Amino acid sequence: MASTMPNLRDPQPIRTRKKDLPFPLNIWQSAVGRKWVMAITGIGLIGFVLAHMAGNFKLYDSPAAVHEYAETLRVLGKPILPKYWALWILRFGLIAMFGLHIAAAYSTKELSRKASDGAGFISGEKSYPGGREYAAANYASRTMRWTGPIIMLYLVFHLADLTWGYLPHTDYVYGDPFGNVTRSLGNLPVAILYVIANVALAVHIFHGAWSMFQSLGVNNPKYNQARRGIAAGLAGVILVGNLSFPILTQAGVIDADDNPCREFVDSDANTECFEDILAKEGK
Amino acid sequence: MSEQTINLTLEVWRQNGPGDGGRFETYEAKDISVDASFLEMLDLVNERLIEEDKTPVTFESDCREGICGTCSLMINGQAHGPNKGQATCQLHMRTFSDGDHITVEPWRAASFPVIKDLAVSRAAFDKIQQAGGYITVSTGSAPDANLIPVPKEAADMAMDAAACIGCGACVAACPNSAAQLFTSAKIQQFNLLPQGQAERWKRTEAMVDTMEEYFGTCTNHGECYEACPKEISLDFIAFLNRDYVKAKIKNRKLAGQKS
Numbered sequence: 001m002a003s004t005m006p007n008l009r010d011p012q013p014i015r016t017r018k019k020d021l022p023f024p025l026n027i028w029q030s031a032v033g034r035k036w037v038m039a040i041t042g043i044g045l046i047g048f049v050l051a052h053m054a055g056n057f058k059l060y061d062s063p064a065a066v067h068e069y070a071e072t073l074r075v076l077g078k079p080i081l082p083k084y085w086a087l088w089i090l091r092f093g094l095i096a097m098f099g100l101h102i103a104a105a106y107s108t109k110e111l112s113r114k115a116s117d118g119a120g121f122i123s124g125e126k127s128y129p130g131g132r133e134y135a136a137a138n139y140a141s142r143t144m145r146w147t148g149p150i151i152m153l154y155l156v157f158h159l160a161d162l163t164w165g166y167l168p169h170t171d172y173v174y175g176d177p178f179g180n181v182t183r184s185l186g187n188l189p190v191a192i193l194y195v196i197a198n199v200a201l202a203v204h205i206f207h208g209a210w211s212m213f214q215s216l217g218v219n220n221p222k223y224n225q226a227r228r229g230i231a232a233g234l235a236g237v238i239l240v241g242n243l244s245f246p247i248l249t250q251a252g253v254i255d256a257d258d259n260p261c262r263e264f265v266d267s268d269a270n271t272e273c274f275e276d277i278l279a280k281e282g283k
Numbered sequence: 284m285s286e287q288t289i290n291l292t293l294e295v296w297r298q299n300g301p302g303d304g305g306r307f308e309t310y311e312a313k314d315i316s317v318d319a320s321f322l323e324m325l326d327l328v329n330e331r332l333i334e335e336d337k338t339p340v341t342f343e344s345d346c347r348e349g350i351c352g353t354c355s356l357m358i359n360g361q362a363h364g365p366n367k368g369q370a371t372c373q374l375h376m377r378t379f380s381d382g383d384h385i386t387v388e389p390w391r392a393a394s395f396p397v398i399k400d401l402a403v404s405r406a407a408f409d410k411i412q413q414a415g416g417y418i419t420v421s422t423g424s425a426p427d428a429n430l431i432p433v434p435k436e437a438a439d440m441a442m443d444a445a446a447c448i449g450c451g452a453c454v455a456a457c458p459n460s461a462a463q464l465f466t467s468a469k470i471q472q473f474n475l476l477p478q479g480q481a482e483r484w485k486r487t488e489a490m491v492d493t494m495e496e497y498f499g500t501c502t503n504h505g506e507c508y509e510a511c512p513k514e515i516s517l518d519f520i521a522f523l524n525r526d527y528v529k530a531k532i533k534n535r536k537l538a539g540q541k542s
Contacts, residue, residue: 008300008301008302008396009301009396009398009404009406010396010404010406011393011394011395011396011404011406011407011410011497012393012394013496013497014393014394014496014497014498014499015495015496016496017492017495017496023531023532023535026531027528027531030491030492030495030527031495031500032491032495032500032501032523032524032527032528033527033528033531034500035500035501035524036524036528108500108502109500111495111499111500112458112459112460112461112499112500112502113499114393114499115392115393115394115459115460115461115497115498115499115500116391116392116393116458116459116460116499117393126391126392126457126458126459126460128357128360128388128391129296129307129388130294130296130307130357130359130360130386130387130388131359131360131386132357132360132361133359133360133361134504134506135361135456135506135509135510136504136505136506136508136509137458137504137505137506141502141503141504141505142458142504144502207503210503211502211503213521214501214503214517214520214521214524215501215503215524216521216524216525217521217522217523217524217525217526217528218521219518219521219522219525221518224518
């Protein structure tokens with residue numbers, strides 16, 4: 001008698017494969033390909049974090065230098081590109097990378113959830129009712145799906161804080177990044193938030209950077225020992241660099257009172273004030 | 284000469300069949316020789332259960348010398364128990380101390396349905412193998428040895444990959460239930476050798492695609508390597524990732540050669 005009942009002993013596929021799409025799209029169809037996309041976008045995002053941090057080091061230079069740096073970003077590509085164009089191209093690239101990174105992470109996590117379902121899968125972790133012991137998975141690798149969303153929420157806050165100027169505590173003045181940053185980070189709860197978010201970022205990068213080598217197949221037994229070191233170094237540099245801003249603002253090393261144009265709350269007047277200072281310095 | 288014995292308390296997962304909920308049951312394992320293997324200890328427990336007219340615990344085993352990949356137990360939350368590079372059958376009771384509580388569970392993953400108690404179906408691995416875990420050779424009399432030159436390094440590495448016994452500990456240990464370590468070993472044992480080149484790209488794509496139908500996605504925790512009784516290296520997973528994306532490009536080119 002032919003039975004139509006599925007045999008419960010047979011493994012059931014967690015998904016069915018669809019027809020292969022044309023070349024670059026078929027990479028996305030597979031989880032291995034998505035991990036590859038996650039690694040590539042991860043490299044781009046780490047690059048952004050490093051560039052952003054390097055730009056922030058201008059805070060240790062002078063308020064006028066920060067203003068000048070911000071203006072440089074706006075007129076990037078001059079005279080070939082009109083003002084803001086290059087910046088917006090970079091921003092769209094960043095948004096696309098974030099989007100792909102998150103989409104890849106979410107969709108592969110869903111597949112893993114399905115693959116572990118019925119195996120006592122509770123709150124994102126496959127569980128053994130009798131308890132289990134991790135031998136290799138570290139804190140960073142197991143919290144990727146928590147540090148990721150923390151960074152994303154922080155990012156929204158960070159943009160509202162210092163790019164859009166939606167938040168009241170900054171008294172946001174367009175064109176005065178030094179003033180905005182010092183007013184924002186001078187606020188203790190905000191500084192604590194920045195510290196927490198950047199610790200999450202460093203933890204995320206500690207596993208992400210090592211994972212990236214594996215996902216891309218960058219593997220040579222000769223250099224493999226260096227991969228953990230590179231990941232740890234990268235995370236360490238980003239941790240120390242990014243934490244220095246909120247901590248040193250709180251400590252008064254980056255001082256809001258150093259800002260010579262802090263009285264000009266109107267953005268045009270403020271910009272004019274900085275232009276005068278830069279002109280005097282002969283720039 | 285007196286033999287050293289220990290007494291243990293076992294928490295064993297009992298499940299009547301694939302659809303059953305399952306539960307833990309506690310058994311006392313008394314006077315177990317420290318020289319017994321974990322499976323021999325379970326044999327003794329089962330003999331006593333039979334004497335008491337109870338259903339013995341179902342578990343799988345075959346060669347009992349660590350090369351067949353049949354035994355499969357999650358012991359105290361670790362696949363194949365606490366020792367590195369050992370299958371359950373090679374785990375000896377001297378690893379435990381008198382009075383220990385030991386939890387024994389089957390492998391857990393959606394694609395490893397429990398057949399009964401501690402035995403799971405690993406048929407999903409067969410499906411991955413059937414998708415491309417072979418090479419095509421002409422049959423007939425055995426060819427001369429060393430007819431095809433193979434670099435020593437490639438041969439060594441292929442042998443390391445071929446050490447995989449397909450026990451499923453990698454999937455059991457993986458928080459994502461991913462089968463990357465198994466699949467990468469089964470792919471690379473051929474992809475590294477000249478004999479495997481003809482079907483290299485077809486094999487890589489087919490086996491990975493089949494793997495993804497049944498298993499989760501790798502997040503590079505490294506749990507699989509720690510659990511593996513044959514200590515298959517994580518490097519093979521990196522090779523798999525590299526070959527897969529390459530295969531996507533190469534297979535497209537090859538498809539373009541047709542008519």
